[in-house]
């Protein structure tokens with residue numbers, strides 16, 4: 001979602017006559033779009049600010065520094081005090097970035113961490129020049145309140161964008177070059193139009209948008225995985241066979257302490273239904289090791305859940321206490337060495353399964369959407385339906401959809417042989 005928000009902020013500033021650059025030394029304004037989910041991400045912001053402060057800037061003028069995103073939301077004034085930045089803008093207020101930059105240029109205070117009732121989306125400019133694999137935020141915020149998580153505080157309560165606005169933005173993205181759209185939300189499968197339509201209705205509508213070949217969505221909560229969405233995976237060809245469904249832990253005691261509101265078995269049965277609907281579905285998840293009080297036996301239940309599922313890929317993290325969350329004040333914080341060791345064991349299991357999933361894909365012929373140039377001459381990098389990175393060689397271009405036979409698997413990517421340029 002930060003990638004999406006970053007694109008939208010660049011579009012806002014482009015409407016003010018600014019041009020995006022990758023070179024901080026050529027910049028008049030540097031926007032740091034930040035993440036508050038774990039302490040490491042937050043601390044990085046302060047070192048990044050220090051780094052940006054040293055750049056020369058356009059014509060020798062130090063660039064203005066804006067801090068956006070969830071660190072801005074959570075720390076507000078504190079950032080200005082600690083790091084003297086020019087602009088602080090939260091994730092629900094970034095449509096005001098141009099105004100804030102103008103105020104800061106006049107030496108005025110420029111801080112906006114409001115969570116207005118009217119959503120920012122209506123105030124954003126039209127989409128132009130997007131990547132073939134584009135993002136589209138459809139839902140923001142979270143009402144789940146897992147005890148370790150800052151999202152309900154930084155992104156706020158769950159809100160769903162209106163159906164028509166999303167379909168319009170999808171069409172604009174396709175006109176601007178997108179062939180695949182990933183629908184985004186902290187709790188994307190909780191999307192609802194308030195009139196009984198859910199994410200699957202939205203997906204079925206997007207399936208009818210001419211030129212849109214692929215639909216994905218992320219991130220989902222197990223309890224919002226409606227039957228209609230599972231059915232969509234069976235029926236809708238453009239909906240890719242991939243599901244990112246975080247579980248966090250394999251022990252029911254830990255899941256309860258996390259306030260996940262689902263059990264281990266409930267999660268596994270849900271995946272059974274998912275596989276019944278779409279046998280080739282690739283599964284992904286998020287894991288936290290070392291939640292306060294997690295015992296070795298409880299951690300072993302996470303490992304056995306991983307064995308039971310066989311993930312195609314996954315993300316795993318050490319528990320990070322976040323200020324203001326209930327878990328941060330629990331006793332029994334797990335020692336750092338124990339967390340390190342558990343993370344290593346978990347990641348070894350996840351890497352083993354990812355390599356096995358990739359190896360099992362060899363021989364499949366599938367479509368690959370080319371996203372960028374590879375490192376070697378004539379090499380291109382794209383994505384399979386199961387979100388694997390696939391390398392191919394040939395006279396291709398970004399945005400090509402190719403029929404590819406997967407011929408070789410590595411731990412993190414595959415090599416493919418191109419059969420044909422796929423029909424639109």
Ligand code: 5AD
Nearest residue numbers: 148149246286287288317318319320
């Ligand atoms: N510590 C570690 N990982 C966290 N996540 C969320 N909060 C924390 C935390 N306090 C992880 C979860 C979530 C992902 C986006 O980040 O696994 O699914």
Ligand code: SF4
Nearest residue numbers: 142144145146149151
């Ligand atoms: Fe955070 Fe996800 Fe739990 Fe919401 S469902 S509180 S975003 S981990």
